[in-house]
Amino acid sequence: MSAKRQFRIWRGDETGGDLQDYMVEVNEGEVVLDVIHRLQATDAPDLACRWNCKAGKCGSCSMEINGKPRLGCMTRMSTFGDDETVTVTPLRTFPVIRDLVTDVSFNYEKARETPAFAPPADVAPGDYRMQQVDVERSQEFRKCIECFLCQTVCHVIRDHEENKQAFSGPRYFIRAAELDMHPLDARTDRKEYAQAEQGLGFCNITKCCTEVCPEHIKITDNGIIPMKERVVDRRYDPLVWLGSKIFRRGETPQTSVTTARQGSATPGSARGGVHSHAGGSHDSRAEAQAQSGVNWHREVPHPTAPAVDDRGKLPLTELTFDRAAAPSPFGDDVTFPLPPEHLNFAHPEQDNKH
Amino acid sequence: MTTTTRIERHHYDVVVIGAGGAGLRAAIEARLAGKKTAIISKSLFGKAHTVMAEGGAAAAMGNVNSRDNWQVHFRDTMRGGKFLNNFRMAELHAKESPQRIWELETYGALFDRTKDGKISQRNFGGHEYPRLAHVGDRTGLELIRTLQQKIVSLQQEDQREFGSYDARIRVFSETTITELLLDGDRVAGAFGYYRESGEFILFEAPAVVLATGGVGRSYKVTSNSWEYTGDGHALALRAGATLINMEFLQFHPTGMVWPPSVKGILVTESVRGDGGVLKNSDGKRFMFDYVPDVFRKQYAETEEEADRWYTDPDNNRRPPELLPRDEVARAINSEVKAGRGSPAGGVFLDIASRRSADEIRRRLPSMYHQFKELADVDITAEPMEVGPTCHYVMGGVEVDPDSGAAFGHVRGLFAAGEVSGGMHGSNRLGGNSLSDLLVFAKRAGGHAASYADGLAARPKVAVHEVEAAVETALAPLQRDTGENPYTLQQDLQAVMGDLVGIIRREGELADALVRLAELRERVAKVSAAGGRRYNPGWHLALDLRNMLVVSECTAKAALERQESRGGHTREDYPAMEPKWRQVNLVCALDGDTVQLTRKPLPKMRPELIGLFDRAELAKYLTDEELADFDALVADAGEADNR
Numbered sequence: 001m002s003a004k005r006q007f008r009i010w011r012g013d014e015t016g017g018d019l020q021d022y023m024v025e026v027n028e029g030e031v032v033l034d035v036i037h038r039l040q041a042t043d044a045p046d047l048a049c050r051w052n053c054k055a056g057k058c059g060s061c062s063m064e065i066n067g068k069p070r071l072g073c074m075t076r077m078s079t080f081g082d083d084e085t086v087t088v089t090p091l092r093t094f095p096v097i098r099d100l101v102t103d104v105s106f107n108y109e110k111a112r113e114t115p116a117f118a119p120p121a122d123v124a125p126g127d128y129r130m131q132q133v134d135v136e137r138s139q140e141f142r143k144c145i146e147c148f149l150c151q152t153v154c155h156v157i158r159d160h161e162e163n164k165q166a167f168s169g170p171r172y173f174i175r176a177a178e179l180d181m182h183p184l185d186a187r188t189d190r191k192e193y194a195q196a197e198q199g200l201g202f203c204n205i206t207k208c209c210t211e212v213c214p215e216h217i218k219i220t221d222n223g224i225i226p227m228k229e230r231v232v233d234r235r236y237d238p239l240v241w242l243g244s245k246i247f248r249r250g251e252t253p254q255t256s257v258t259t260a261r262q263g264s265a266t267p268g269s270a271r272g273g274v275h276s277h278a279g280g281s282h283d284s285r286a287e288a289q290a291q292s293g294v295n296w297h298r299e300v301p302h303p304t305a306p307a308v309d310d311r312g313k314l315p316l317t318e319l320t321f322d323r324a325a326a327p328s329p330f331g332d333d334v335t336f337p338l339p340p341e342h343l344n345f346a347h348p349e350q351d352n353k354h
Numbered sequence: 355m356t357t358t359t360r361i362e363r364h365h366y367d368v369v370v371i372g373a374g375g376a377g378l379r380a381a382i383e384a385r386l387a388g389k390k391t392a393i394i395s396k397s398l399f400g401k402a403h404t405v406m407a408e409g410g411a412a413a414a415m416g417n418v419n420s421r422d423n424w425q426v427h428f429r430d431t432m433r434g435g436k437f438l439n440n441f442r443m444a445e446l447h448a449k450e451s452p453q454r455i456w457e458l459e460t461y462g463a464l465f466d467r468t469k470d471g472k473i474s475q476r477n478f479g480g481h482e483y484p485r486l487a488h489v490g491d492r493t494g495l496e497l498i499r500t501l502q503q504k505i506v507s508l509q510q511e512d513q514r515e516f517g518s519y520d521a522r523i524r525v526f527s528e529t530t531i532t533e534l535l536l537d538g539d540r541v542a543g544a545f546g547y548y549r550e551s552g553e554f555i556l557f558e559a560p561a562v563v564l565a566t567g568g569v570g571r572s573y574k575v576t577s578n579s580w581e582y583t584g585d586g587h588a589l590a591l592r593a594g595a596t597l598i599n600m601e602f603l604q605f606h607p608t609g610m611v612w613p614p615s616v617k618g619i620l621v622t623e624s625v626r627g628d629g630g631v632l633k634n635s636d637g638k639r640f641m642f643d644y645v646p647d648v649f650r651k652q653y654a655e656t657e658e659e660a661d662r663w664y665t666d667p668d669n670n671r672r673p674p675e676l677l678p679r680d681e682v683a684r685a686i687n688s689e690v691k692a693g694r695g696s697p698a699g700g701v702f703l704d705i706a707s708r709r710s711a712d713e714i715r716r717r718l719p720s721m722y723h724q725f726k727e728l729a730d731v732d733i734t735a736e737p738m739e740v741g742p743t744c745h746y747v748m749g750g751v752e753v754d755p756d757s758g759a760a761f762g763h764v765r766g767l768f769a770a771g772e773v774s775g776g777m778h779g780s781n782r783l784g785g786n787s788l789s790d791l792l793v794f795a796k797r798a799g800g801h802a803a804s805y806a807d808g809l810a811a812r813p814k815v816a817v818h819e820v821e822a823a824v825e826t827a828l829a830p831l832q833r834d835t836g837e838n839p840y841t842l843q844q845d846l847q848a849v850m851g852d853l854v855g856i857i858r859r860e861g862e863l864a865d866a867l868v869r870l871a872e873l874r875e876r877v878a879k880v881s882a883a884g885g886r887r888y889n890p891g892w893h894l895a896l897d898l899r900n901m902l903v904v905s906e907c908t909a910k911a912a913l914e915r916q917e918s919r920g921g922h923t924r925e926d927y928p929a930m931e932p933k934w935r936q937v938n939l940v941c942a943l944d945g946d947t948v949q950l951t952r953k954p955l956p957k958m959r960p961e962l963i964g965l966f967d968r969a970e971l972a973k974y975l976t977d978e979e980l981a982d983f984d985a986l987v988a989d990a991g992e993a994d995n996r
Contacts, residue, residue: 013887029613029729041840045891046884050398052579055619056728057495058401076615078730097550098888108399108527112519116507117462125456126415129471135464139489142464142496146400182462 002027010089013098026077033061033072048099059147063100064089069149069212091152107148110168114175118186134183141178143215150209156202167199170209174223195231361554366392367806369544369557371531372565374402376771376791378501380563383799385508385523393525396581400502403567403579407494409478410486412785413451417472422483424448425965434480435779436920437935437974441958442755443777447793454792455487461504465489478784486785533823534593537813541766545823552886560809561802564769572901573744574851575611577618583897584904586773590751595760597941598775599749601911602921605856607683609743612698616729618743626675628717629664630705634694641674644685680923683742683856700741706734742856748921750775758798770798780920830895836881839895854909859925863913870906877902906948907941914939932976960986
């Protein structure tokens with residue numbers, strides 16, 4: 001069963017280009033990449049497109065299909081309506097080289113800046129011992145096929161070239177998380193590094209990266225939030241903060257706060273409200289995890305509802321977002337310093353009173 | 355010539371062509387030896403075909419069964435390759451694999467664990483003990499990522515020491531090498547182009563390591579990616595090196611042939627084991643017509659008996675769908691050639707009409723999900739279209755087992771991984787490819803470094819050779835009279851798939867050689883539309899000549915070897931011949947033509963052949979070799995008695 005279908009594909013290079021229309025044969029069971037291959041073999045032999053394994057394992061054929069970042073080999077034609085036009089464009093966040101091929105070197109630069117695995121000094125090769133349950137957390141992040149869909153969808157850099165220098169993106173947050181959770185990694189400052197050097201603070205957990213991940217890695221819930229949370233615990237936990245003020249102990253890890261770099265990423269809209277434990281995620285499960293992981297005997301204030309659309313999801317792009325730029329990583333309902341009435345201070349004797 | 359003369363020049367000590375597992379491991383070794391190293395990758399850094407390896411990496415660590423050791427692994431490997439393996443490579447591989455795997459852990463790899471926290475190992479076909487270190491079903495990805503990140507960590511060291519990440523190891527991604535340049539019989543450099551810009555690039559380097567993978571793209575149905583065009587094989591041939599065992603290709607009898615989105619992807623044998631049957635276009639369950647006499651006693655004669663076997667295997671004989679791999683492939687091949695194939699040129703594998711949807715989903719979850727997600731094929735509702743799919747090439751560059759240095763009349767050329775030959779003999783065991791590439795890439799990288807050290811003077815690149823390379827590379831763009839490269843590729847794939855496929859016959863192989871000769875003339879005149887900037891048509895046009903010469907090697911060697919062994923099945927010579935076990939077929943290039951010579955296999959050392967039973971050896975060795983073996987055993991017995 002084959003039919004002619006309408007495709008609109010962006011053709012051009014860094015000097016410009018436009019969408020071109022093609023009528024192309026589509027057979028039952030094909031994916032978008034098959035159709036692009038047919039175009040190459042017929043109408044457009046020089047149509048540039050990356051691909052490798054064609055089985056969803058290498059992460060080469062990343063493109064934006066009808067505006068959504070997808071892998072061409074994992075997007076079945078049967079998911080579109082029979083007379084729906086399929087529009088294919090290059091990844092928007094990266095500079096175009098030609099047609100559907102973009103310059104993704106940004107990602108490789110960020111990879112080079114992320115400190116590598118630090119092997120334990122006193123363990124010989126062959127003597128590494130780890131429990132399955134301990135490696136599984138990092139293994140989830142090592143499933144990453146580096147398709148960079150999470151990078152292209154992330155609104156911190158999607159339309160903000162100026163943020164690229166200070167922001168590594170979800171791919172490298174989970175790289176840091178992976179190393180942080182590696183049972184034998186000898187470095188202990190992965191979280192602080194992510195906060196200070198990778199721009200973790202820019203992320204306001206809209207979960208777009210999780211949504212586009214073809215490997216279904218829970219980038220936000222399992223990677224970014226736990227990292228943020230512990231950085232927050234150390235840097236912003238009111239107990240620690242008060243303690244250091246009162247007793248003047250500068251023992252808490254001092255990471256340089258990159259406020260200067262945060263620029264437009266933190267508008268700090270003040271709507272009042274309460275502090276969220278899970279780094280402003282508004283995710284009740286994350287809240288619960290935050291609570292069970294760090295038992296500070298706090299009473300959890302009821303979190304404010306997230307700014308979701310009618311599908312119950314956060315807006316994917318800033319075009320449809322109601323604010324000019326990314327909200328605060330700690331929730332738009334929080335301003336610093338925290339007003340005293342919002343401090344969730346647990347008195348040492350609090351438990352005894354209950 | 356317009357805007358063509360600009361050529362970027364680089365000087366390196368070692369250039370590694372290929373950035374899969376083998377390429378990255380070789381580059382790490384060369385860099386650790388202090389050499390300035392370049393890695394050339396046809397794709398982006400970290401996208402190699404190695405990611406497709408699912409099963410694991412075989413290494414006799416003995417974590418799961420402590421009786422496992424290198425001798426057992428060596429034995430399994432030789433058996434798997436039907437004793438055609440280079441014994442020294444199989445020995446080194448078995449001995450060194452565990453260290454190579456452990457080393458990956460120091461680079462940050464996270465393998466699945468045993469209860470006591472060691473690397474877990476899984477069973478796999480042909481391995482006597484659980485031996486494959488694995489990470490779920492994505493071991494290849496873990497390997498690539500680990501090596502990629504190790505390279506990054508070396509670059510970070512260089513950044514601290516020299517202020518530049520690229521000071522001693524640099525990755526040239528999306529770059530294709532089209533020629534190796536020689537100074538006399540020594541490698542002097544490599545010439546190629548950036549895929550992104552189409553600009554040319556020249557590497558001046560005394561040592562080159564080939565790690566370019568396989569040749570599967572010459573076949574219509576393949577599990578290989580576009581990169582597998584036999585570049586390394588062809589570069590080696592043109593530089594004066596030799597290829598061995600090119601007739602041995604690993605095919606799987608049931609790969610999907612339709613829909614196109616999953617063409618080539620393997621359908622596991624357990625689909626047949628769980629009740630799937632093969633049918634032709636008439637709806638006939640044809641395997642009953644293809645039970646050879648030797649298997650007659652073990653296999654059912656009626657559908658009723660076969661169907662009873664699934665629930666009562668003790669009192670019934672097996673269904674003929676479970677015949678050995680090559681028998682199933684032969685049957686599929688015959689049905690298709692008799693015109694009873696499916697529309698896409700395979701046959702139907704039907705489990706949908708035989709098992710309930712729930713049961714299929716429960717017993718074959720990953721098959722179900724894979725086809726659902728990639729192709730929207732519901733295997734619980736409709737039959738699959740399957741046929742033989744090309745998977746791996748055992749043959750490759752003939753190398754010195756210890757150093758990976760290419761034989762033939764070229765110096766400074768090394769090879770490792772799928773592009774090298776000999777290690778796997780006539781058939782590769784699952785899991786041996788990942789450990790193979792680690793073991794021999796480390797060796798090749800190290801020996802390339804010491805070769806570069808030992809040179810008194812650097813070989814020089816001749817200007818006219820570079821000019822010739824530029825001209826060859828630009829030719830397809832400057833012609834507008836030739837054929838479309840995609841058409842030529844399809845024709846080449848048709849010839850190889852139909853005539854030099856899984857089951858081979860003398861007449862068809864001879865026919866294939868005639869057609870390849872015709873194709874050679876058409877490929878010489880290929881033209882590519884468009885410009886130099888990221889032009890896949892042009893890239894394919896340049897790859898075609900590599901695919902063609904490698905295909906010629908395969909066809910010639912397949913015609914010459916008059917026996918069936920491992921990945922080479924001749925319908926007209928169905929038996930394994932001990933005399934042919936003593937022979938390697940070696941391909942070399944004389945001008946433009948492939949020359950085939952016979953070369954005796956190296957003789958296994960006494961302590962290694964002593965690891966086998968006489969009864970087993972009798973299946974493979976000639977009478978004279980067996981007599982030698984008996985004498986050896988007798989000597990050893992006497993020595994013990996003294």
